[in-house]
Amino acid sequence: MSQEQIEILQRALKREKAARKAAEKILEDKSRELYALSEELKISNEKLAASVTEKSSQLEGVFKNINDAYVVMDIKGNVLKMNSVATNFFGYDISKEKLNIVKLIYQADATYAFESFNTLLNTGSFSNYTARIITKKKEIKWVQINATIIYDEQHKPIAAQGIARDITELKNLEKQKEKILKELEKSNGELYEYAHIVSHDLKTPLRSIDALVSWIKMDNEGSLDATTLQNLKLIEETLETMENLISNILEYSSAGSGTSESQDVNLNETMLNIQKLLFIPEHISIQILKELPVTKGDPTKFQQLFQNLMSNAIKFSNKEKGIVVIDYVEKPSFYQFSVKDNGIGIEKKFHDRIFKIFHSLNKSKESTGIGLSIVKKIVDLYEGTIWLESELGKGTTFFFTIKK
Amino acid sequence: MLKLEKMKKPLKVLLIEDNMIEIMKMNRTVSLLKAKHEITEAKNAEEALAILETKTNLPDIILLDLNMPKINGIEFLAILKNDPDLRHIPTIILTTSDNRKDILECYRIGISGYILKPLKYEEYVSKIEIALSYWSINELKSA
Amino acid sequence: MKGIIFTEFLDLVEDKFGLDMVDKIIEQSKLESEGVYTAIGTYRFSEMLQLLQNLSTNTTISIDDLLLTYAEHFFSVIESSYPGLLATYKDPIEMLASIENHIHVEVRKIYPDAELPTFVVEEKTENSLTMIYKSSRAMHHFGLGLMNKTFEHFNSTAQITLEKIKEDGTEVKFIINKNE
Numbered sequence: 105m106s107q108e109q110i111e112i113l114q115r116a117l118k119r120e121k122a123a124r125k126a127a128e129k130i131l132e133d134k135s136r137e138l139y140a141l142s143e144e145l146k147i148s149n150e151k152l153a154a155s156v157t158e159k160s161s162q163l164e165g166v167f168k169n170i171n172d173a174y175v176v177m178d179i180k181g182n183v184l185k186m187n188s189v190a191t192n193f194f195g196y197d198i199s200k201e202k203l204n205i206v207k208l209i210y211q212a213d214a215t216y217a218f219e220s221f222n223t224l225l226n227t228g229s230f231s232n233y234t235a236r237i238i239t240k241k242k243e244i245k246w247v248q249i250n251a252t253i254i255y256d257e258q259h260k261p262i263a264a265q266g267i268a269r270d271i272t273e274l275k276n277l278e279k280q281k282e283k284i285l286k287e288l289e290k291s292n293g294e295l296y297e298y299a300h301i302v303s304h305d306l307k308t309p310l311r312s313i314d315a316l317v318s319w320i321k322m323d324n325e326g327s328l329d330a331t332t333l334q335n336l337k338l339i340e341e342t343l344e345t346m347e348n349l350i351s352n353i354l355e356y357s358s359a360g361s362g363t364s365e366s367q368d369v370n371l372n373e374t375m376l377n378i379q380k381l382l383f384i385p386e387h388i389s390i391q392i393l394k395e396l397p398v399t400k401g402d403p404t405k406f407q408q409l410f411q412n413l414m415s416n417a418i419k420f421s422n423k424e425k426g427i428v429v430i431d432y433v434e435k436p437s438f439y440q441f442s443v444k445d446n447g448i449g450i451e452k453k454f455h456d457r458i459f460k461i462f463h464s465l466n467k468s469k470e471s472t473g474i475g476l477s478i479v480k481k482i483v484d485l486y487e488g489t490i491w492l493e494s495e496l497g498k499g500t501t502f503f504f505t506i507k508k
Numbered sequence: 509m510l511k512l513e514k515m516k517k518p519l520k521v522l523l524i525e526d527n528m529i530e531i532m533k534m535n536r537t538v539s540l541l542k543a544k545h546e547i548t549e550a551k552n553a554e555e556a557l558a559i560l561e562t563k564t565n566l567p568d569i570i571l572l573d574l575n576m577p578k579i580n581g582i583e584f585l586a587i588l589k590n591d592p593d594l595r596h597i598p599t600i601i602l603t604t605s606d607n608r609k610d611i612l613e614c615y616r617i618g619i620s621g622y623i624l625k626p627l628k629y630e631e632y633v634s635k636i637e638i639a640l641s642y643w644s645i646n647e648l649k650s651a
Numbered sequence: 652m653k654g655i656i657f658t659e660f661l662d663l664v665e666d667k668f669g670l671d672m673v674d675k676i677i678e679q680s681k682l683e684s685e686g687v688y689t690a691i692g693t694y695r696f697s698e699m700l701q702l703l704q705n706l707s708t709n710t711t712i713s714i715d716d717l718l719l720t721y722a723e724h725f726f727s728v729i730e731s732s733y734p735g736l737l738a739t740y741k742d743p744i745e746m747l748a749s750i751e752n753h754i755h756v757e758v759r760k761i762y763p764d765a766e767l768p769t770f771v772v773e774e775k776t777e778n779s780l781t782m783i784y785k786s787s788r789a790m791h792h793f794g795l796g797l798m799n800k801t802f803e804h805f806n807s808t809a810q811i812t813l814e815k816i817k818e819d820g821t822e823v824k825f826i827i828n829k830n831e
Contacts, residue, residue, distance in 0.1 A: 112674040119677075119687050123658075127689035134691075300607040304575045307604045311625055311632070312529035318629035319536070340628075347627045404608075 173268040179225065179253075179261050181205040193270060195240030210236035210244060224264060228253045234271070246275040296358050303354040310343050310350075317343075352474035359408060359481040369403045371396035371410075375430070378411045388418055388426035396432060397439055399506055401486060409482045410443070412475040413502050417445035420500075438488065438505045446499040455492060479504075516644040518544045522567035524556045524584070525549070525602070526576050533629070534571070537636045543644055553579035553587075563593055568648045569620070574603040574610060582613055589618045596649050600639060652699055653762055654692035655728070660699070661688065663724045664706060676705040693764065696788060715792040722796020729797075730804065743805045744780050744829060747798060748772050768794065770825075778829040789820035798827065 105113075167174060173190035177183045183203040186194070196203045209217045213235040220233045229252040236244050251266035317336055321328070328336075375392055384390060399406065410430075417428040429444040450458065459480040479502075483490045488505035521538075525531055531549055538545050548567060550556035553576060560566065570588070574581035581601065589595045598620035603610075611622055623639060626632055665673045677686035680701035684694050707714045730737060736757060740746035746754075750770045758765055768786030775781070784791050795811060802809045808830045816822040 109671075112671055115674055115677075116670055119685070122685075122687040123689045126687060127691055130689065130691050297607070297609075300605055300610075301575065304604045307625075307627075308527055308530070308575075310627060311533075311604065311629075312527070314627055315529060315533045315629040315632070343627060 170267070173247075173270070174265070175205075175268065176254075176263055176265045177205055178263050181221075184263065190268070193239070193245070193268070194237070195243075208237045208239070210238050212236070224251050224253060225261065228255075228261075237268075245270055246272045299354050299357045303350050306350050307347065310347055314340060314343050349474075352478070355408065356474050356478050356481065359405065359478045359485075366400055366402065368398050369401055369406050370398045371406060374403065374406050374410060377407055378414060382411065382415055382418065384418060385421075385426075387424065388421055388428065390414070391427060391429045393429060393431040396430070397434065399439065399508070401506075405482045405485065409479055409504075412479045413443040416475060417443060417447060417500075420447040421445060422448050435505075438507050440503060440505045442501050442503050444499065444501040449496040449498055450492065450494040450500050451496055452494075455494070459490065516543045516641065518546060519568045519640060519644050519648075520546045520548070520565070521640070522548045522550060522556060522559065522570045524553065524570065524576070524581075525573045526551050527573070530573070530625075533632060534636065537633050538640070540633065541637060541640065543640070545640060545644070552576055553581075553584040556584065557587065560588075560591075560594055566594070567597060569643050570597055570599040571602045572599055574601060574605055574614075582610065582617070585614065585617050585619065598643065598646075598648075600643075652694055652696045653690075653765060654688050654694060655690040656699065656725075657688040657694055657702075658690045659725055659728055660702065660721055661686075663721055668706075668710065672706070672709065675709060676702050679705040679709075696766075718790055718792035719796040719799075722793040723800050725793075726797055726800035726804070737804065740805075743802045743807055743809070744775070744778065744827070746801060746805075747782070747827065748775050748780055750782075770794075773824075778831070780825075780827040782825045782827070783816070784823045784825060785821065787821055791820055791823040791825075794825070798825070802829070 167187050170187060171189065173193045174185075174187040175183055175190050176185040181204045183196075183198050183205060186196075186198055191197055194203075194208060196207075216233075216235055220230050220235075224230045229250075231250045233249040233251070235247065237247050238244055247268045248271050249266050249268045251264055253261045254263040254265060256262045317339055321333075321336060372392075372395060375396065379390060414428055414430075418426070421428075423446050427444075427446050430441070431444070432439050432441045434440075459476050480490055483504045483506070487507040490502065490504040492500055492502045494500035523531065523534055525534070535547060538547055548559065550559055556570075572581050572585065576584075579587075581603070585599060588597070588599060595618070599618075600621035600623060601614055601619055602623050602625060604625045606624055614622060621639065623635055626635065661673050664676070680686075680698065682698050682701070684698060688694065703714050703717055706712075707717060710717075736754065737746075739753075740749075747770075751772070755767050758767060766788075768784055768788065768790070771783045771785070773781040773783060784794055791813060795813065798809075798811055810828045810830065812826040814824040814826065816824055
């Protein structure tokens with residue numbers, strides 16, 4: 105072998121050796137890289153596993169702790185899964201027996217139930233389905249159900265899930281409330297009747313006294329002295345005061361009783377009625393600034409309301425030309441009315457007091473101190489408020505609102 | 509006016525009223541009138557029914573108070589209007605009650621008038637005078 | 652460039668021309684790697700160019716012919732290393748047409764940093780295929796060699812014509828007609 109050949113071989117050998125080392129180094133680097141990578145993978149796997157466990161235990165928690173009954177069923181209504189609330193509520197243990205949702209339907213609500221189930225299948229969900237169901241123990245319960253369809257990847261419905269809330273208690277309370285309201289209405293009615301009877305019983309003796317006084321006067325015509333005649337006149341006037349008082353108390357006691365009567369009330373007609381009924385002296389003019397609205401309620405109560413305010417305005421007029429102005433403004437949820445006069449006015453310190461019963465500022469035969477209490481009671485009944493602006497000697501404006 | 513007075517016929521009136529002074533008021537009022545109306549008193553519905561049961565000498569008109577013990581005015585009215593022999597008798601309510609419910613119920617069953625007793629005796633006299641005058645110029649079944 | 656291209660090349664040179672030639676072209680080239688190659692390493696393409704150039708000068712064989720021969724040798728490396736890849740094909744036209752969309756995709760999975768040419772199919776029938784080769788390496792004859800062997804692998808032959816679209820050979824049209 106020539107020297108040259110030996111050198112070629114030596115160089116080849118050297119290259120082979122170096123290549124082997126380079127390869128080994130590459131492999132070692134690679135394996136270190138792989139090791140690091142697999143460690144990283146291991147850690148992230150552990151993290152993933154932990155978060156999956158966490159998520160599933162969270163879901164499990166939601167499923168278990170949800171206070172409402174949770175049910176998963178196939179689209180034929182066979183129950184696949186229930187939480188413990190559902191198991192207790194419906195009384196069926198699906199690990200022991202099969203349950204189709206149809207079994208729970210209360211017969212009277214069957215049509216509604218099937219309609220709702222069709223809605224669920226067609227639209228993918230229904231909400232606030234409210235009906236009765238029958239449990240395994242044959243108890244009838246009211247439930248409110250919200251349900252959705254579960255679809256597979258091809259958007260084919262595969263199951264339905266629903267949350268059912270037991271609203272039996274709520275329904276019972278509702279029924280109870282209705283019953284109480286009916287009873288209240290009845291006892292209100294009875295009270296109203298009673299007030300009428302009492303008022304009759306109180307008024308009858310007044311009529312008797314008046315008749316007897318008249319007879320005394322007639323039977324002794326010419327023989328009674330001036331003082332006696334004056335005293336007899338005072339008896340008659342006292343009787344009138346008493347009569348008015350009784351009438352007003354009767355009116356007041358019936359003003360707050362919400363008679364179920366609610367109809368359209370054309371306040372323009374109410375005004376015409378009032379102007380026919382009220383005695384309006386020559387020097388007083390009633391001005392209705394614009395056509396009044398039509399409200400809902402009891403026409404008698406609206407009449408009482410305006411009549412009392414207007415008769416007050418007339419009663420306390422002290423000007424040569426008395427004016428009573430009726431107006432209103434419409435707000436989104438209520439009407440605000442005003443009754444304005446140019447009468448004697450009311451001192452600021454009395455503004456709160458005048459709505460209280462028997463707080464007449466000017467006690468007289470006609471003024472019993474009940475009129476404004478009636479007004480307040482009616483305004484309260486229609487969920488409104490009442491207030492006034494007044495200047496002594498110049499006049500008063502009453503404002504009140506009536507809910508639409 | 510004189511002619512009209514002559515046309516007035518005396519009425520047979522059945523007054524159903526439990527209050528003694530109210531009865532006195534009626535009697536005194538009638539005694540003031542020229543027409544010699546004949547007042548029969550019944551202190552309650554039972555007494556009135558006993559009078560009417562005989563079906564003889566029936567009154568021309570009935571004046572009925574509503575607030576009475578036991579059988580009240582409305583119940584009495586219903587009994588009256590259910591009796592074919594008595595239902596024709598014009599019945600006028602004479603009461604202090606302006607309870608709208610009562611007024612509607614009375615007209616539903618069938619009444620010929622509803623008079624509120626006023627506080628003032630003079631007003632009472634004129635109301636009764638007008639009412640009796642009206643019925644006395646009417647042609648009535650028994651007359 | 653992947654080391655396996657170098658090691659297989661030098662093995663072929665040693666096989667055909669002897670160890671002297673291997674030593675000679677390494678000595679004549681200015682190599683950063685000093686001719687130390689391992690199949691799993693990565694080296695500069697310019698080294699391959701120098702080695703090819705010097706081999707061509709020493710043997711008076713054109714670079715294209717050298718590449719053609721080398722490609723035919725390299726096909727057997729593929730055959731023995733990745734029989735599964737070849738087994739997914741039943742027909743050479745099908746296989747060549749899917750270089751871009753399948754074979755190169757698979758190659759990248761094994762050698763993520765491999766710099767591969769592109770083969771865009773222009774026209775394809777049951778027995779013919781027109782493709783545009785694009786690569787800054789201008790190693791179209793390496794492609795041609797692999798194609799020849801592909802037909803051989805499926806016991807078939809073909810007429811393959813090359814048309815240079817760019818004079819430097821970085822863009823070449825392959826017109827392949829399978830022999831009936």
